Amino acid sequence: MKFYKVEVEEREELGSYTLLRYRWSDGPVEPGQFVMARAAGYPETLDPFLARPFSFYDYDGEMASLLFEVRGRGTALLDLAPTIEVTAPLGKGFRIEPGLGRAALLGGGIGVAPLKILGRRLDAAGVPHDVFLGFADARSAVVAREFQGAEVATMDGSEGTHGTVLDPIDTLEDYGAVYSCGPNPMLAAVKLAAGENSLCQLSVEERMGCGNGSCNGCVVPVRGGGYIRSCIEGPVFRAEVLAW
Amino acid sequence: MVVREQKTGVDLAVELCGLMLRTPLIPASGTLSREALGEVEGVYGAMLPKTATPVARAGNPPPRVAETPAGMVNSIGLQNPGVEVFLRDLDAFDLGVPIFISVAGDTVAEFASLCERLADDERICAVELNLSCPNVECGGLAFCAGPASVEEVVAACRAAVSDKPILAKLTNGGVVENARAAEAAGADALTVINTLPALTVDARMRKVLVKGGLSGPAIKPVALRAVYDVSGVVRVPVVGSGGVTSGTDVAEFMLAGATAVQVGTASFVRDPYEILDEFTVYLKESTLSAKELTGALRGVRPVLTGGEDI
Numbered sequence: 142m143k144f145y146k147v148e149v150e151e152r153e154e155l156g157s158y159t160l161l162r163y164r165w166s167d168g169p170v171e172p173g174q175f176v177m178a179r180a181a182g183y184p185e186t187l188d189p190f191l192a193r194p195f196s197f198y199d200y201d202g203e204m205a206s207l208l209f210e211v212r213g214r215g216t217a218l219l220d221l222a223p224t225i226e227v228t229a230p231l232g233k234g235f236r237i238e239p240g241l242g243r244a245a246l247l248g249g250g251i252g253v254a255p256l257k258i259l260g261r262r263l264d265a266a267g268v269p270h271d272v273f274l275g276f277a278d279a280r281s282a283v284v285a286r287e288f289q290g291a292e293v294a295t296m297d298g299s300e301g302t303h304g305t306v307l308d309p310i311d312t313l314e315d316y317g318a319v320y321s322c323g324p325n326p327m328l329a330a331v332k333l334a335a336g337e338n339s340l341c342q343l344s345v346e347e348r349m350g351c352g353n354g355s356c357n358g359c360v361v362p363v364r365g366g367g368y369i370r371s372c373i374e375g376p377v378f379r380a381e382v383l384a385w
Numbered sequence: 386m387v388v389r390e391q392k393t394g395v396d397l398a399v400e401l402c403g404l405m406l407r408t409p410l411i412p413a414s415g416t417l418s419r420e421a422l423g424e425v426e427g428v429y430g431a432m433l434p435k436t437a438t439p440v441a442r443a444g445n446p447p448p449r450v451a452e453t454p455a456g457m458v459n460s461i462g463l464q465n466p467g468v469e470v471f472l473r474d475l476d477a478f479d480l481g482v483p484i485f486i487s488v489a490g491d492t493v494a495e496f497a498s499l500c501e502r503l504a505d506d507e508r509i510c511a512v513e514l515n516l517s518c519p520n521v522e523c524g525g526l527a528f529c530a531g532p533a534s535v536e537e538v539v540a541a542c543r544a545a546v547s548d549k550p551i552l553a554k555l556t557n558g559g560v561v562e563n564a565r566a567a568e569a570a571g572a573d574a575l576t577v578i579n580t581l582p583a584l585t586v587d588a589r590m591r592k593v594l595v596k597g598g599l600s601g602p603a604i605k606p607v608a609l610r611a612v613y614d615v616s617g618v619v620r621v622p623v624v625g626s627g628g629v630t631s632g633t634d635v636a637e638f639m640l641a642g643a644t645a646v647q648v649g650t651a652s653f654v655r656d657p658y659e660i661l662d663e664f665t666v667y668l669k670e671s672t673l674s675a676k677e678l679t680g681a682l683r684g685v686r687p688v689l690t691g692g693e694d695i
Contacts (some may be wrong), residue, residue: 143656188455350450351653354418358450367443
């Protein structure tokens with residue numbers, strides 16, 4: 142896999158998360174597509190060994206941004222590096238279908254990342270939408286200020302509705318399209334709540350090895366048996382494709 | 386197709402089992418997808434897609450990969466569409482270099498019938514027997530349990546495919562004895578080594594994260610030792626595999642006795658083209674051709690600085 146060095150132009154702390162911006166001109170990018178990224182510098186990059194997958198948070202044709210949470214050494218180094226290495230755009234993103242009526246966007250934790258660029262593209266396509274964001278606590282919910290008008294819920298009740306991302310919602314079944322990204326149990330709950338009338342698309346979060354389809358490490362179970370790769374066939378899947 | 390020799394003046398070609406390889410690099414089985422082929426044109430001397438089995442395998446449930454210091458542990462479980470679909474789609478791997486096929490069966494009979502199936506397919510130049518996958522319940526690593534089982538499966542495959550070279554891919558444990566057995570049973574070359582059996586643990590959740598095979602730079606010294614030891618006791622060529630990440634690594638494996646070298650996990654984190662470029666620079670600086678490196682360590686006595694007795 143070929144990586145490209147880019148300078149980090151801007152770094153912003155948003156509660157528990159970091160927002161990082163860099164110049165990127167290799168568009169176009171679909172919302173939901175992802176980037177493999179790491180702190181720069183072979184052979185230092187041999188440990189930690191693998192790059193990490195991140196959804197595009199935003200991309201305007203000139204500046205790309207990634208939203209991430211420091212969870213281990215890879216992200217800790219990424220959080221400090223003045224230069225990073227990226228390869229993108231990877232995977233299949235969200236399909237936008239105008240004419241389905243109002244859309245619901247549901248993000249859980251760091252899974253809110255692709256909803257920023259998705260919301261922008263929905264606006265451009267003239268698709269009205271509501272945004273629902275769920276977090277563990279108020280500190281991780283800081284990023285919600287970047288999503289104007291979003292309905293926020295926290296598991297500990299320290300911000301917005303006390304409960305899950307689904308708790309502030311009466312029903313999802315009136316929406317023509319449902320878009321979601323977050324931990325798998327949340328996505329399974331969204332799939333169930335969306336019912337069968339809407340176009341429901343889920344962006345999964347999986348551990349990845351390569352990001353280019355080679356290692357078969359990032360698979361998700363599909364209905365009817367077997368597994369498919371989230372880096373090539375996903376990370377965005379039609380809900381009915383997934384086994385859970 | 387890039388003709389690198391003209392560009393660099395360096396002779397990268399090697400001969401393996403009568404096949405001319407434009408470079409000594411071969412992708413390790415299971416590390417190069419069809420989708421990634423566009424990135425590797427001109428890098429490899431042969432193609433080697435992911436292992437095919439008699440019927441489709443869904444593979445193991447996730448999580449399948451875990452990062453470790455300078456490496457990763459995988460437990461894919463030989464996910465593949467089965468040999469028939471595999472052969473139907475094989476043309477995608479035709480990049481103008483010889484195609485090697487990796488096969489695995491649960492039993493000796495399955496190995497033999499896979500070899501029979503491939504015997505008359507003219508697209509296929511060589512067969513690699515995956516005798517050492519750590520991530521399947523039947524077969525896999527069990528074939529490397531000892532020289533007797535290695536000999537049995539290699540002999541059965543030899544009988545099934547007479548006019549294509551057979552490479553036996555071995556695990557590190559018992560590699561010298563198993564290499565001798567594979568050679569005696571008719572293997573034309575030995576791939577040394579597969580991933581090392583390994584475990585990762587999630588201490589916070591108090592559970593096994595991934596039980597599988599370790600690959601990456603972490604295993605390079607182990608693989609080098611295996612290549613060195615095996616190439617010292619067999620006549621057939623050895624294909625080095627295990628943690629090759631740089632051009633210098635390629636040179637080290639060849640010096641230790643490898644005729645060709647597989648690049649696997651490193652291709653997830655580096656452009657394999659860079660590895661070939663570094664190797665080309667190494668050859669240029671040492672004014673050697675690729676094939677002159679193989680086994681060169683053995684001919685070299687330690688450099689003495691005058692008047693020393695050994």
